[in-house]
Each structure stands twice: as C-alpha cells, then as structure tokens.
Amino acid sequence: MHRRAFVRLVGGGVVAAAAAPLAGCDSGLPPEALAPWQGPGQEPDLRRWILGHAILAPHSHNLQSWLVDLRTPDEILLRCDPTRLLPETDPFSRQIMMSHGTFIELLDLAARERGQRAEITLFPEGEFGPEKVDERPVARIRLVEDSNVSRDPLFAQILKRHTNRNVYDLERPVPAAAWQAMADAVQPHPLRLGFVGTDQPDSADEIRAHREIANAAWRIELTTPRAMLESYKVLRVGQAEIAQHRDGLSLTDPMVVWMARLGLFDRSQAPGPDDFATTSQIKDFGTKIASTPGFLWLVSRGNDRVTQVNAGRAYARVQLAGTAQGVAMHPLQQALQEYPEQARPYAAIRQLLEAPAPAQTIQMWARVGFAPPVQPAPRRGVAAHLVAS
Numbered sequence: 001m002h003r004r005a006f007v008r009l010v011g012g013g014v015v016a017a018a019a020a021p022l023a024g025c026d027s028g029l030p031p032e033a034l035a036p037w038q039g040p041g042q043e044p045d046l047r048r049w050i051l052g053h054a055i056l057a058p059h060s061h062n063l064q065s066w067l068v069d070l071r072t073p074d075e076i077l078l079r080c081d082p083t084r085l086l087p088e089t090d091p092f093s094r095q096i097m098m099s100h101g102t103f104i105e106l107l108d109l110a111a112r113e114r115g116q117r118a119e120i121t122l123f124p125e126g127e128f129g130p131e132k133v134d135e136r137p138v139a140r141i142r143l144v145e146d147s148n149v150s151r152d153p154l155f156a157q158i159l160k161r162h163t164n165r166n167v168y169d170l171e172r173p174v175p176a177a178a179w180q181a182m183a184d185a186v187q188p189h190p191l192r193l194g195f196v197g198t199d200q201p202d203s204a205d206e207i208r209a210h211r212e213i214a215n216a217a218w219r220i221e222l223t224t225p226r227a228m229l230e231s232y233k234v235l236r237v238g239q240a241e242i243a244q245h246r247d248g249l250s251l252t253d254p255m256v257v258w259m260a261r262l263g264l265f266d267r268s269q270a271p272g273p274d275d276f277a278t279t280s281q282i283k284d285f286g287t288k289i290a291s292t293p294g295f296l297w298l299v300s301r302g303n304d305r306v307t308q309v310n311a312g313r314a315y316a317r318v319q320l321a322g323t324a325q326g327v328a329m330h331p332l333q334q335a336l337q338e339y340p341e342q343a344r345p346y347a348a349i350r351q352l353l354e355a356p357a358p359a360q361t362i363q364m365w366a367r368v369g370f371a372p373p374v375q376p377a378p379r380r381g382v383a384a385h386l387v388a389s
C-alpha cells in the first residue's frame with residue numbers, strides 16, 4: 001500500500017500519501033497534547049476546574065473554538081473564536097454551535113459535581129442570525145452555590161469519552177439497555193433520538209440505506225477540493241505539529257510524517273478523485289461503515305441557534321451515556337452538511353429518518369457499536385482559551 005503511494009509520488013502525480021484516514025490515527029501523540037485528559041486534578045480555582053472538564057468536549061474537526069472570559073467573578077462568558085470556523089463544510093456554523101453546546105453541557109456537569117448551579121443564559125446579547133456567528137457571547141454562565149443541585153452520573157464519563165473511528169464489531173449489536181440509556185440521556189433537551197441496529201427485526205433495508213448514504217456523502221466530501229482543503233488546513237502531521245497546535249485532526253502514520261518532513265505532502269492542493277489518498281480513504285471508510293452494527297440520530301424541531309446549542313448538549317450526553325455502556329460512537333456529519341454538493345445525501349437522509357425540511361433538522365447522525373479503544377484527541381488546555389484579563 002505504501003509502495004503504491006510512493007510510486008505515484010515519484011511518478012510526478014499529486015502527493016497522495018495519506019494512507020491513513022485524516023483523523024483517528026491513534027498512536028504516538030505527544031504528551032503535552034494529551035495532558036488535559038488527566039483532568040484538572042487539584043486545581044484550586046473553581047471556574048478553572050470546571051473549565052478543565054468543559055474543554056474535553058467533542059468539537060467538529062477538534063477546532064476547540066471556545067473563548068472564555070473570566071473577568072467577572074463567579075461568571076464564565078463564552079464566545080466563539082471567529083478564526084476557528086469551517087466555512088466550506090459548515091457554512092452556517094451549525095456544527096460550531098453544537099460544539100459550544102457540548103462544552104456547555106460538560107461545564108454544567110462539572111459545576112453540579114461541585115455543588116454549583118450553573119445559571120446559563122444563551123446569547124445574552126442576542127442570538128446570531130442563521131448565516132453567521134459573530135463576536136457576541138454564546139453564553140453567560142453564573143455559578144451559584146446550591147445544596148439542592150444534583151450530581152449527574154455522566155460526569156464520571158468525561159475523561160473516558162472519545163470519538164472512536166475504528167472498525168466496529170459487526171457481530172456485537174448494541175444492547176437494548178444501552179440504546180435506552182442513550183435515549184434517556186437526551187431527556188433534559190428537546191430533541192428526538194432515533195436509532196437502528198442490525199439485531200432489530202426487518203432492519204436490513206434500513207441499515208443498508210444508512211450505509212449507502214454515509215458512503216456517498218463521504219465520497220463527495222473527499223472529492224470536493226475545497227472541503228478537503230479545509231480539512232488539510234487543520235491537519236496536524238507528526239509529533240511536532242501536533243504538540244505545537246494541540247487541536248485539529250492528528251496524523252501520525254510514519255509514512256505520511258516522513259513525506260511531510262521531506263516537503264512531499266503538499267497540503268495546498270487537494271488530491272484528485274483517482275489519487276490514492278482519495279481512493280484509499282473511501283475504501284477505508286467503507287470498511288468501517290460495513291462493520292457498523294447501529295446508527296443513531298438526533299432531530300430537532302427548528303434550527304435556530306439555541307436549538308443548535310441544545311443539540312450539542314444532547315449529543316454530549318448521548319455520547320457520555322454510550323461511554324458508560326462501553327459503546328463506541330463516531331459522528332457522520334457529511335450528509336448533514338449544508339454545502340451544495342451534499343444536497344443529494346442531505347435529502348436522502350432526511351427522507352430515511354423522516355425529518356422533513358424545514359420543520360425538522362437532523363443535527364447529529366452517528367455510527368455506534370463496540371470497538372477497540374482509541375487514544376484521546378489533543379486538547380490545548382484551559383489557559384489557551386482564556387481571553388486576556
């Protein structure tokens with residue numbers, strides 16, 4: 001496989017060496033990128049302790065677009081970093097808002113753990129319009145000590161939760177109790193959770209349809225140059241780049257690292273549809289999808305900014321509940337993305353999940369199953385998120 005990539009390169013073709021998928025390579029990450037996964041430990045400052053959990057939230061492309069202002073005592077003001085958006089694949093920043101919801105949910109769980117009521121006001125200076133995020137805060141969170149506040153068992157899963165992009169065990173369906181735990185976890189937020197598993201009666205056609213849409217959408221993403229270039233921009237190849245950025249999509253495949261070092265992995269050009277970097281990733285993804293024994297989805301009524309944040313909160317809870325059950329999860333956002341090339345899979349998934357536009361929006365779609373564990377993804381640490389005081 002490597003040899004083929006190399007030959008193509010020497011033959012003058014586009015650099016196409018990404019033998020591993022863009023994300024999910026799970027070996028050899030530098031310790032400074034993983035340190036935040038130790039948790040905040042004995043951090044004496046309550047807000048920083050809480051934030052030490054919130055920054056472990058899932059975020060699309062691992063961009064960690066959370067800007068935090070602690071200048072008002074007992075308050076956490078959250079804004080979105082406008083330099084950490086995905087304008088090509090997430091043109092209306094829906095996933096970015098979800099990724100603020102995941103942060104807020106983990107923040108809330110951590111606050112409860114410390115007997116604090118997090119009074120969360122979303123968009124305290126007004127909600128963003130449907131197209132663009134702006135500099136106004138996403139949330140103002142006041143911490144109030146409250147002996148009546150209840151702890152949430154999902155808190156215990158924060159340090160264990162990871163997106164798992166491995167091949168899953170097709171022979172091991174997700175048990176009914178695990179689906180139930182994930183469905184229960186959504187409860188505090190107004191979204192509908194649906195799921196399908198290979199062990200459910202008459203599910204074969206439905207599962208086949210999920211697989212087809214996921215593969216088609218992935219192929220479109222990989223063959224849409226501007227979508228690929230957006231991923232390349234946040235691709236961190238090798239230990240030095242990963243340690244420097246501690247965000248984005250990590251690649252540690254030795255072959256690719258070696259080529260990047262030699263200046264042979266040109267990230268300013270998207271690979272062509274027939275290049276090995278494209279075809280190998282399509283094949284690899286297809287294997288993962290074919291191994292998947294279950295899919296879940298979260299559907300909202302409407303799609304305003306508060307709804308998107310709540311969708312992220314719900315997803316965080318679902319993934320934490322899955323983690324508690326030993327269940328692996330891998331979001332499949334490609335078909336849900338609002339750029340024109342994805343129109344067909346977007347329509348197909350809406351039809352399959354009976355989520356008619358514009359009344360309903362599929363906020364999350366994920367593959368679910370059992371898989372070997374993965375290493376955590378890099379995090380920048382609390383200090384990197386604080387705006388200067």
Ligand SMILES: Cc1cc2nc3c(=O)[nH]c(=O)nc-3n(C[C@H](O)[C@H](O)[C@H](O)COP(=O)(O)O)c2cc1C
Nearest residue numbers: 058059060061062095098162163331332333334377
């Ligand atoms: C709104 C949202 C959308 C995401 N979409 C995808 C996706 O389409 N494919 C994928 O592999 N991961 C997706 N992820 C997972 C992120 O890439 C992941 O959270 C990030 O890389 C950090 O890794 P961690 O979840 O293991 O901490 C998504 C996460 C969120 C919150």
